[in-house]
Amino acid sequence: MVARDRLEQLRGKFGSAIQRVDLPGDSRLFVFVEPSVVKNICQYIFRDLDARYVISIGIDDRPFSGNFMVAHNFAFDEDHLLCSVLTYLPSNNPKIDSISDVVPAANWAEREMRDLVGIEPVGHRYLKRLVLPDGWPEGEHPLRKDFSWDHVPKEFNDEREFTFDEPPEGCTVVPFGPFHPTLDEPAHFRLYVEGEMVRGCEYRGFMAHRGIEKMAESVLGYNDIPMLAERICGICGCVHSVAYVQAVESAVALKPPPRAEYIRTIMLEIERLHSHLLWVGLACHIVGFDTLFMQSFRIREPIMWIAEKISGNRKTYALCVIGGVRWDITPVLKSELRQVLDKLEAEWREVVAAVSKDKNIQKRTVGVGLTNRDLVKNAGLVGPVARAAGVDIDCRRDHPYAAYDRVEFDVITAGGGDVWSRLLVRMSEVFESIRIIRQCLERMDDGPLQSPVDGELPVGRMGLSSVEAPRGESHHFVITGENNRPRRWRVRAPTYQNLQAVPMMIKDQQIADMTISLGSIDPCFSCTDRLETIDLRSGATRVWSQRELLELARAKEVRR
Amino acid sequence: MSVSSKLKETLVCLKAGRVTLPYPAQARPVPEKFRGRPIFDVTKCTGCAGCANNCPAREILVFDICQEIRVLEYSGLRCTYCGRCADLCPEKAITLSHDFETGTDSIHDNQQRLEIFMSTCQRCGRCFEEPSALEELKMKGYRLDDLANDRWVFRSRSYLEGEPAVEDIPIEMD
Numbered sequence: 250m251v252a253r254d255r256l257e258q259l260r261g262k263f264g265s266a267i268q269r270v271d272l273p274g275d276s277r278l279f280v281f282v283e284p285s286v287v288k289n290i291c292q293y294i295f296r297d298l299d300a301r302y303v304i305s306i307g308i309d310d311r312p313f314s315g316n317f318m319v320a321h322n323f324a325f326d327e328d329h330l331l332c333s334v335l336t337y338l339p340s341n342n343p344k345i346d347s348i349s350d351v352v353p354a355a356n357w358a359e360r361e362m363r364d365l366v367g368i369e370p371v372g373h374r375y376l377k378r379l380v381l382p383d384g385w386p387e388g389e390h391p392l393r394k395d396f397s398w399d400h401v402p403k404e405f406n407d408e409r410e411f412t413f414d415e416p417p418e419g420c421t422v423v424p425f426g427p428f429h430p431t432l433d434e435p436a437h438f439r440l441y442v443e444g445e446m447v448r449g450c451e452y453r454g455f456m457a458h459r460g461i462e463k464m465a466e467s468v469l470g471y472n473d474i475p476m477l478a479e480r481i482c483g484i485c486g487c488v489h490s491v492a493y494v495q496a497v498e499s500a501v502a503l504k505p506p507p508r509a510e511y512i513r514t515i516m517l518e519i520e521r522l523h524s525h526l527l528w529v530g531l532a533c534h535i536v537g538f539d540t541l542f543m544q545s546f547r548i549r550e551p552i553m554w555i556a557e558k559i560s561g562n563r564k565t566y567a568l569c570v571i572g573g574v575r576w577d578i579t580p581v582l583k584s585e586l587r588q589v590l591d592k593l594e595a596e597w598r599e600v601v602a603a604v605s606k607d608k609n610i611q612k613r614t615v616g617v618g619l620t621n622r623d624l625v626k627n628a629g630l631v632g633p634v635a636r637a638a639g640v641d642i643d644c645r646r647d648h649p650y651a652a653y654d655r656v657e658f659d660v661i662t663a664g665g666g667d668v669w670s671r672l673l674v675r676m677s678e679v680f681e682s683i684r685i686i687r688q689c690l691e692r693m694d695d696g697p698l699q700s701p702v703d704g705e706l707p708v709g710r711m712g713l714s715s716v717e718a719p720r721g722e723s724h725h726f727v728i729t730g731e732n733n734r735p736r737r738w739r740v741r742a743p744t745y746q747n748l749q750a751v752p753m754m755i756k757d758q759q760i761a762d763m764t765i766s767l768g769s770i771d772p773c774f775s776c777t778d779r780l781e782t783i784d785l786r787s788g789a790t791r792v793w794s795q796r797e798l799l800e801l802a803r804a805k806e807v808r809r
Numbered sequence: 810m811s812v813s814s815k816l817k818e819t820l821v822c823l824k825a826g827r828v829t830l831p832y833p834a835q836a837r838p839v840p841e842k843f844r845g846r847p848i849f850d851v852t853k854c855t856g857c858a859g860c861a862n863n864c865p866a867r868e869i870l871v872f873d874i875c876q877e878i879r880v881l882e883y884s885g886l887r888c889t890y891c892g893r894c895a896d897l898c899p900e901k902a903i904t905l906s907h908d909f910e911t912g913t914d915s916i917h918d919n920q921q922r923l924e925i926f927m928s929t930c931q932r933c934g935r936c937f938e939e940p941s942a943l944e945e946l947k948m949k950g951y952r953l954d955d956l957a958n959d960r961w962v963f964r965s966r967s968y969l970e971g972e973p974a975v976e977d978i979p980i981e982m983d
Contacts, residue, residue, distance in 0.1 A: 472943045473865035476891040544821055547828050554840075561844035561905070567891040571943060575896065576842075596821075603817035702941035733943060 251328040252278050258298065263290055276648065277499065277713060278332040287336050288346040291321050295352045300325050300332065301642065302354040302629045303715070303724050304741040307362030309393045310337070313709065313736070317343040317368055321355070322713065322726065326647040331713045333726075338368065347373035354629030357749055358741075365392040377414075380455045384409045391463055398460070398467040414451050416441045425763060427456060434774040438751075438767075440760065447755050447763060452748070457774060462738050470733045471497060471706065475569045481740060482773050484527065487520045487566050488718040489725070489740065494569040495650055496727040497735070500712025505700055507652070509573040511693035514652040515586075516560070516568050517716070518682040518689075522593070523552045524719035525675045525682075528771050529604075532672060535768045536613040541604065548596045555589045558582060571706075573699030583690050590683050601676050614668035618754045618766030621666050628750035631743050632721025633678070634770050636662045637670035644717035656688040668769040705733065718743050720771040744773045833910075844890045844905045849883060849921050853902035856881060856925040859937035860894035860903060861954075862946050867961040869894060870954035879927050879952075884959050885911075885919030899938050 252275050259280060260267060266286040271279035282290055294300045300323040308318035316337040323332045338345060347370035349355045359370040360379040367390035370376070381391075386404035390396060416422050420441035427437035437453040461481060465474045478493045479486035491513050498505065505513075530545030553563040560566035560576050568574050578586070604610060620630060620638045635642055643660040645653045661677045663670035712727045721743025730736030747770040755766045830837055839845070856879040861869040868888045872880045895903040911919050939945050954962050 468867075469865060470863070470943060470947070472893075473863065476865040476889055476893065480889065540818060540822060544818075544825065547825055550828075558840040558842065561840075561842040561892065562890065565889065565891070567844070567889075567893075572941075599817065599821050603814050603821060606811055607814040607818070608811040702943055705942045733945070733947070 251275065251325075252330050255298070255325065255328065255330060255332065256280070259290065259293075262293060266290070271711070273499075273502070276329055276331060278330060279335060279711060280332065281335050281337070284336045284338055284345055287319070287321070287334065288348050288351065290334055291323075291348045292351040294323050294332070294334070298325070301626075302352050303331070303722070304726070304739065304745075305348070305355050305358035305362060306726055306737070306739045307366035307368045307392070308728065308737045309366055310736075311340050312394050315340055317366065319345050319362070319368060320726065321348060321352075322724065324648065324715065324722075326642050329648055331648060331715060333711070333713060342369075343367065344369045344371050346371055349373050353627045354746060354749065357745065364390070366390055367393060380458060382458075383411045391460070392466075398463050411453060413439055413453075417448060419443060420448050423760065425450075427453070434772070436748075436772070436774045438763075440755075440763065442760055445759050445761070447758055447760050449756060450752050452752065454748070454774060462740065465735060465738045466730075467734075471735070472570050474735070474738070475571075476567055478740070479565050479567065482718075482742065483564065484524050484773060485520060485718040485720065485723065486564060487516050487568055488716050488723050489742075490566075490569045491517060491651065492714045492716040492723050492725040493727070493738065493740075494571055495716065496712040496714035496725040496738075497571055497706070497729065498712070499714055500710040500727055500729050501706045503572050503700060503702065505573045506697045508693055508696040509698050509700075510652040511689045512574045512576070512578055512698070513569065514656070515578065515686050515689045516556075516566055516574075517651065518686045519552060519556050519559075520566075521682045521719045522679060523549050523556070524771075525679050526552070526597075528675055528719070529672065532614075532668070532765065532768055533610070535765045536610060538610060541600070544600060548593060548600065551589045551592065555582075555586055558585065570699065572702050573697070575698070577698060578690075578693075586686070587690065590686060594680065594683050597676075597679055604676070605673065610672070611669055613762075613765060614672060614769075615665070617668045617758065617762045618671075618769050619667050620750065620754055624750055624753055628753065629746040630721075630750055631746055632718065632771075633671050633674045634721065634747050634750075636660065637674045638666035639664045642722075644715045644722045648715045650714065650716060652689060652693075653685075655692060656685050658685050668765055671769045709736070720744060720773060721747060742773060744770065748772060748774075839907050839909065843907050843909070844892045845908045846885075846890070846906050846911055846919060847883065847888070847892070847894060848904050848906045849881070849923055850902040850904070851923045851925070853900045854881065854923055854925055855900055855902075855936055856923075856927050857899060857937035858946065858952060859897050859899065859939070859944070861952070861961075862937070862948070863893050863897050863944050865889060865891060865893065870956055870959065870961060871952040872954055872956050873951045877927055879925045880956070881923040881925060882956055883921040885916060885921070886959065897937075897940070897944060899936065 252272055256270060256278060263286055266283045267280055269281040295302055303322040303324050306320040310316055310318045316339060319336050319338060321334045325332060345368060347359055349359055357379060359373050362368045363370060364378060364380040384406040386402050389402045420443050423440045423442045425438040425440050427435045435456040439451040440447050441449040461477060475490040475494055479490040481489045526545050526549035530542040534542040557563045559578060559582055560568060568576060620634060622638060622640060625635045625638050625640045639662055641660055641662050646660055658681045661674050663674050706729050708729055708731055710729045714725045716723045723743055724741040726739040728736040751767055755763055858871045861871045866887045866889050868884050870882045874880060892905050895905050913919060937946055
C-alpha cells in the first residue's frame with residue numbers, strides 16, 4: 250500500500266500535472282507527467298521524499314506514440330518501491346529541463362540521453378560529449394529508431410580529436426589511463442595535480458562501447474539477449490542476465506517457478522563470492538601486497554570450478570531464459586557446493602583474521618578515497634561504496650527479487666567511507682553470501698525450472714528490475730516490443746554511478762592513492778560503456794591510426 | 810608493522826603450499842557438463858535451422874542452394890558457447906564438446922560446414938519445434954544468409970511479399 254501513499258503524496262502536490270499512473274503492484278510505480286513539471290517533481294521526490302536516484306532514460310517512441318519519452322527512475326528503498334517518472338516530448342526538436350542541478354547524479358545519464366537519443370537537457374551545465382566517439386558527426390543519434398544498427402554515418406571523421414578542458418591555474422596535467430588505469434580496462438582520467446596533490450580531473454571513457462542495447466532493440470530476440478547481457482561485464486555477468494530477464498518478467502507479469510528463483514539466487518551469490526575474493530586480491534595487488542593477492546585467488550578458484558560444474562562455464566553461466574533457468578542443481582552438486590563453501594569459509598576466516606589487523610594495508614587505505622553520506626546521496630552511489638559510508642542500502646533486502654525474500658542475511662555497513670571500510674564490508678559480505686547459499690540449498694524444493702510462456706509477449710509494457718551486483722545495484726529498464734524483442738532496454742551498471750564520484754573521492758589526495766581509490770569502487774568500465782566506440786588516442790604519441798588498425802584487422806580477415 | 814598479522818598471513822601461505830598446475834603440460838580435466846566448442850553431426854541434422862534462428866551471436870548461417878540442398882555453416886568467430894543451439898536442436902545433432910583450446914592460425918580449424926540433403930521437409934519450417942513463442946522461426950522459406958560475409962539475412966524479399974528486407978542486405982531473387 251505504500252506505493253499508493255507515495256502516489257497520493259505526488260497527486261496532492263502536483264495534481265493535474267500527473268496525466269496517467271500505472272501501478273502494477275506494490276513495488277513498482279509509473280507516473281506520467283507533463284514535461285513542464287518534470288524538474289519539480291524530481292526535486293520533490295529526490296529531496297523532500299528522500300528517494301534515491303537511479304537513472305534517466307531517453308526513449309525514441311516515435312514509431313509507436315509519435316513522441317520521444319524520458320524516464321527518470323528513483324528508488325524508495327525503505328518502501329521497497331521503484332518509481333519511474335515518465336514524460337512525452339514532441340517528435341521534433343525534443344527538449345527537457347535538466348534535473349542535474351537538483352539531482353547531481355543525473356549528470357551522465359542526461360549527457361548520454363543527448364548523445365544517443367538526441368534529447369536536449371536544457372540547463373545542463375556541462376554538455377560535453379560523453380558516449381559517442383570523437384569523430385562521430387553532430388546530429389546523428391544511434392539509439393533513434395530510424396538509425397539502422399549497422400549504419401556508420403558518412404561524415405564520420407576519424408581524424409577528429411578529443412578536446413580536453415583547460416586545467417585550472419597552477420596545476421600540472423598527469424594522464425592516468427587510458428590503458429588499464431587500475432584493472433585491465435580502458436578509461437582515461439586527466440588529473441590536475443598541484444605538487445603531489447590531486448586537485449581535480451577530467452574523465453574520458455566509453456572506449457569500449459559495444460552497442461549492446463541497440464543490438465537488443467533491432468537484431469536479437471528476447472531469449473538471445475540474456476546470453477549477450479551476460480557479456481556486458483566480465484565479473485558480474487550473471488547479474489545483468491538476471492536483471493534483464495526479471496525486467497522482462499516484471500513487464501509481462503510472468504513468474505518463474507520457485508526452484509528457478511532459488512537457483513538464480515545461488516548463482517548470483519556464487520558470483521558475488523568470486524567477485525569479492527577477486528576484488529580483495531586485486532586491492533591488495535594495487536597497494537603492493539601480492540601475497541594476499543595470490544592467496545585470495547587461490548581461495549577463489551574452487552568457486553570457479555563449482556560454477557563450471559553447475560553451469561558448464563567458469564564465468565559465463567548462460568543461466569537465464571525468460572521465465573526460468575537452464576541449469577539444475579542436482580543433489581550431487583548440492584553436496585559438492587556445500588563442501589566448497591565449508592572449505593571457503595574456514596580459509597576466508599583465517600585471511601580475514603590476518604588482514605583485519607594488518608597495519609600495512611591500513612596505512613595505504615585508511616582515510617583514502619573518502620566519501621560521505623552527502624556524496625552518496627548526490628552522486629547516487631551504490632553497493633559497498635555506499636555501505637562503507639554508513640548508508641544502509643542493499644537491493645537484495647530493499648527490492649527483493651529471486652528468492653531473497655525467503656532467506657535471512659545481514660546487510661553489512663561500515664562508517665569510515667574510505668577504502669579500508671570498503672575492504673571490511675566486502676570481506677564480511679563473503680560470509681553473508683555463504684549463509685544465503687546454504688539457506689537456499691536447504692529450502693529449495695523440487696519443481697520445474699521454467700514457467701511456460703504462452704504465446705508472444707505483450708507489447709508496450711514497461712519493466713524495472715534492480716539486482717544487487719557485487720559492486721552495487723544493477724538496474725535494468727525494459728519496454729517490451731514487437732518482433733520478439735524489446736523496444737527499449739536500458740542497462741545501468743553500478744559503476745555508471747560510482748565512477749561519477751571518483752573525481753570527488755580523489756580530490757585533495759596524494760596522486761599515489763589514485764589507483765586504489767579508483768580500484769576501491771571495483772570499477773567495471775565495460776559495464777559502464779556498453780556500446781561500440783571507435784576511439785583514438787590523441788596527441789603526438791599515436792602509433793596506429795584507426796584506419797591502419799582497421800586495415801590490419803581486415804587483412805587478418807582475408808587471410809582466414 | 811603488526812607482527813601477528815604477518816605471522817598469520819605466513820601461515821595461510823604455508824598451509825596452502827603450491828597449487829599452480831603446470832599448464833599446458835598438464836591441464837585440469839573439465840567437468841562433464843563443460844560447454845566448449847559446438848560440434849555438429851551431419852548424420853543427425855535435418856536442416857530445420859532452429860539453431861541458426863536462436864543463436865545469440867548469429868554464428869550459424871543457412872543457405873539454400875536449391876530445394877534439395879541446404880548448407881549450414883558454423884563460422885566459429887564470435888561464438889559465446891552458450892549452448893542454446895544444442896538445447897534447442899530437435900535431433901540432438903549438436904553437442905558442446907570439451908574442446909576449449911581453440912586458438913589457431915587458421916579459422917577453418919574451428920569452422921564447420923554441413924551440406925544437408927533436404928528430402929521431405931522442404932521450406933515449411935515446421936520440423937523445428939520451438940519450446941515457446943520466443944524461439945519461433947523468424948523466417949520461413951528459403952534462407953539465403955550471406956555466407957561470404959558472415960551475415961545473417963533477416964528476411965528474404967522473395968517470400969514475404971510487401972515486407973522489405975529490413976535491417977540487413979537486400980537479397981534479390983527471381
